[in-house]
Amino acid sequence: MSVHDNGVATQAPKVGTAGNYSEEDHETWRKLCERQSQLVQGVACREFLEGMPRLGLDFTRLPDRDQMSQRLQRMVGWTLADAQNEYLGPTEWFEHLAACRFPVTDYIRRPHELDFTPLPDLFHEYFGHLAFFTDQKFADIARRYGEVYLKARSEEQQLAIARLWWYTVEFGFVRENGELKIIGAGLLSSPGELQHALKPELPKHPFDIRRVAAKPGAAYSYHDEYFIIDSVDDWRAIIDTYARMEGLEA
Numbered sequence: 001m002s003v004h005d006n007g008v009a010t011q012a013p014k015v016g017t018a019g020n021y022s023e024e025d026h027e028t029w030r031k032l033c034e035r036q037s038q039l040v041q042g043v044a045c046r047e048f049l050e051g052m053p054r055l056g057l058d059f060t061r062l063p064d065r066d067q068m069s070q071r072l073q074r075m076v077g078w079t080l081a082d083a084q085n086e087y088l089g090p091t092e093w094f095e096h097l098a099a100c101r102f103p104v105t106d107y108i109r110r111p112h113e114l115d116f117t118p119l120p121d122l123f124h125e126y127f128g129h130l131a132f133f134t135d136q137k138f139a140d141i142a143r144r145y146g147e148v149y150l151k152a153r154s155e156e157q158q159l160a161i162a163r164l165w166w167y168t169v170e171f172g173f174v175r176e177n178g179e180l181k182i183i184g185a186g187l188l189s190s191p192g193e194l195q196h197a198l199k200p201e202l203p204k205h206p207f208d209i210r211r212v213a214a215k216p217g218a219a220y221s222y223h224d225e226y227f228i229i230d231s232v233d234d235w236r237a238i239i240d241t242y243a244r245m246e247g248l249e250a
């Protein structure tokens with residue numbers, strides 16, 4: 001599940017029952033994991049590559065939400081919220097984050113959608129996002145985004161915070177020892193946009209809060225430019241700076 005800045009959280013179709021997957025679904029998961037774990041080598045940021053073994057995903061069988069939720073709870077105190085059968089608006093999304101819950105869907109894309117699914121499925125959630133949530137520092141900063149969002153007093157501020165999230169956690173780049181690496185889960189879990197974003201001709205700018213706050217995200221197409229943060233600490237500094245600029249401190 002992802003929050004998008006058009007004011008409507010993207011929502012997976014309501015299908016099946018949690019955990020009730022066919023062998024074809026497991027095979028889709030296996031193929032996605034196999035391909036994507038190759039593609040992210042050398043381009044994913046350190047936090048992702050170090051977090052993945054801690055997460056302990058089985059690349060051959062679809063994950064069990066309760067089991068993964070318990071694992072994250074033991075590691076960082078976060079749980080996975082069941083977002084499968086509820087409408088999730090941006091405010092609900094950030095309420096979950098403020099309460100240390102990461103909303104996930106149980107939906108897995110159809111076999112003919114291996115390359116692209118317009119709706120985030122559980123491959124995006126588990127493969128793209130959850131490795132980061134094995135890191136206490138990252139998890140604490142994610143909660144901070146939720147807390148600041150809930151202090152916003154205008155739709156403009158809410159939209160800005162959703163975009164600061166979108167262009168870092170979903171589609172961001174990070175500097176690592178002088179190289180550009182990928183931190184965005186939307187890129188790490190998408191073979192198509194990953195390769196698109198890595199093209200040298202695609203503009204990548206230093207992260208600028210005002211510029212990003214004014215830029216809508218692309219939910220149904222690839223982005224035409226990306227933004228670079230300096231580190232995970234910088235990701236924290238972005239939300240803290242925004243909160244200070246807008247008077248959203250406690």
Ligand SMILES: [Fe+2]
Nearest residue numbers: 001002170185
């Ligand atoms: Fe996402």
